[in-house]
Amino acid sequence: MIGTTPHPPRSPPVPPTPGDGxxxxxxxxxxxxxxxxxxxxxxxxxxxxxxxxxxxxxxxxxxxxxxxxxxxxxxxxxxxxxxxxxxxxxxxxxxxxxxxxxxxxxxxxxxxTGPLGGPLAAGLHIGVPASTFSLVDLRGRVLARRAFPHAGRSPGRLPAAIAAELGRFLQESKPAGRPLLGLGAALGGWVRPADGTVVRHDALGWHGLPLGAELSDRLGLPVSVDNHARAVAHAEILFGRPEARSSLLHLFIGNVVDAAFGIEGTVHQGPEAAAGDVAHLPVPGSRTPCACGRTGCLQASASDGVIGAEAVRRGIVPEPSVNLLVDAAATGDPRADRLLRERARTVGRAAALLLDVFNPAVMVVAELSSILHEGYLDEIRAAAGDQDRYGRRIVAPHAGPAVLPVASATVLLAPLFRDPSRLT
Missing domain, CATH: 1.10.10.10 (Winged helix-like DNA-binding domain superfamily/Winged helix DNA-binding domain)
Incomplete structure (x- = not known):
């Protein structure tokens, strides 16, 4: 090497993939x-x-x-x-x-990437009330996005409706001349990436659904599917903070709650890709009854559906929506702020349990209010306990409010960065 200009540290090792040459x-x-x-x-x-x-x-x-x-x-x-x-x-x-x-x-x-063009990945996050479509470049930057409310569609008809609307989005939003690599899809519940099957998603009523194959058939694209907690973990490892490549714990709080753990750039799936189900993690101090018959489960204590229903019960919002609750807090409603802080403390106590077990270099919490407002993230950190040990490790996703559009596309991009030879 000519010259003595110092260089940044080497890039982290690429996680091995079975069959890599x-x-x-x-x-x-x-x-x-x-x-x-x-x-x-x-x-x-x-x-x-x-x-x-x-x-x-x-x-x-x-x-x-x-x-x-x-x-x-x-x-x-x-x-x-x-x-x-x-x-x-x-x-x-x-x-x-x-x-x-x-x-x-x-x-x-x-x-x-950028003005010179380059390939794009499509992203699809399937939530309970709505799906989100996105177009993302090789650096994880969102070029376009669109929400698609499910509007009470039945579980059996929803995949076809999503595919049709997603097809229109891609036709209208993809810049001319830029190749589309395929689609990454992310959703909650038990998802098996090996064959794109949704093994179980109770909130959507899907069991044994071959989602990847159905979307691929309807869209004519390669499709990769994964759980959204693992998708966010992959996005943080690929595009986020450098320490995430060492070890990362991700906690997702939405209509469903999930977790994911990555070490040395590899996100753990476990047998049958069932790792990450923390719905019934017992939260210290919570006595909220759960449908499983126990009390204090994380899903029953902190999920969007539970908090939205509680906001309606307290007369804060007219319908069970965490988005409306966050908006109310932002406009100065002290009742909304109080309820969101209660949830943040619940999430923080659950985070403390996971931090004790996994001791990651960084913990990423994807929860709407703490993504939008730092004060709720501070509440999570405080409830997690030992601030010197854990508080500084708890962070919001690097992509902020775009976390799910980026993460869903990363379901397709992460395998490409592990083995780009598939395109060469």
Whole structure:
């Protein structure tokens, strides 16, 4: 390596995938390095990802050809346009890639996103009252999104209705000329990613539903499906805080409650992909009765449905909606604020139990009020107990209110970043 310019730390190791070959692992290492540090010169990539310059040259050539990488020329260095070797030089520069030198100009490489185009992933989050559609680029940035209220549709008719409306969204929102890689779908309950089956989602009335196959047939796209807690965990590992790649715990609080745990970049699924069900986690101090016959279960104590119903009972909102409750608190209703703080403390006590068991580097809590207003996140942190040990580890999702649009698309993108050779 020419020069002595210091470099940022190497990118974290790419999680192994069953069946990975050396080419797939090398392609993933290069793509993840550019995700973490790009734009950067080709000559910087070997030191950052631990591969030889020759291996990096081969992989950048393939990734450029596949459209996953592109050149980001500066004003003094227009992109090369001649010969079959375009985009394969190794350069001798550092991360800026703009200083001229002998041979080929050091034109930086970056993920193929932004005004220059590049591939997109579609996202579908299926909630209980509504679904959310999104278009997301390779850096996890949302280009378009749309909500689709379910409007009381029956469980049997809902998948077809979602597919039809999603198809219209994609037709109207996808920029011309930008390839669509496929669809990532995320939802609560027990989801088996291996075959895209919703094993059980009681709130939607789905049991043994081949959701991935049905959506793929109707949309004509590759479809990947996962539980939304694992989807958020994947998004945090891929696009969020660096410490999430070491170890991450995610707690999802919505109409359903779920959790996910990741270590060294891999999110745990467990046998039959059933890991993460914390609906009946006993919350210290809660005496709320649960349908299971016990009291104090997390689902019965803190889910959106429960809190929305309590808000109606207290006369705060006219219908059981956490969104309306959050809006009421934002406009100064002390009753709404009080109820949201009660829920935040319940979530914090549940978080403390999980923190004691898993001791992650970071805990991401996806709960609407604490995503929108820092004060409720502080309430969760305080209820979790030991502030010196745990408080600073509890954070909101990096994408903020866009957490679910990003996470659902990441169901498709995470496998691509583990094995980009499928496109090369």
């Amino acid at each position: 050396r080419a797939a692992a090398n392609a993933a290492a290069v793509l993840r390095t550019v995700l973490s540090h790009g734009p950067l010169a080709r000559s910087d990539i070997p030191q950052l990802c631990g591969l030889s310059p020759a291996a990096v040259s081969r992989q950048t050539t393939a990734l450029l050809r596949a459209g996953l990488l592109c050149e980001r020329p500066g004003p003094d260095h227009p992109p090369a346009t001649t010969g079959p070797g375009t985009g394969t030089g190794t350069g001798t520069g550092t991360g800026s890639g703009t200083t001229p030198g002998p041979g080929r100009p050091r034109i930086p490489l970056d993920l193929h």
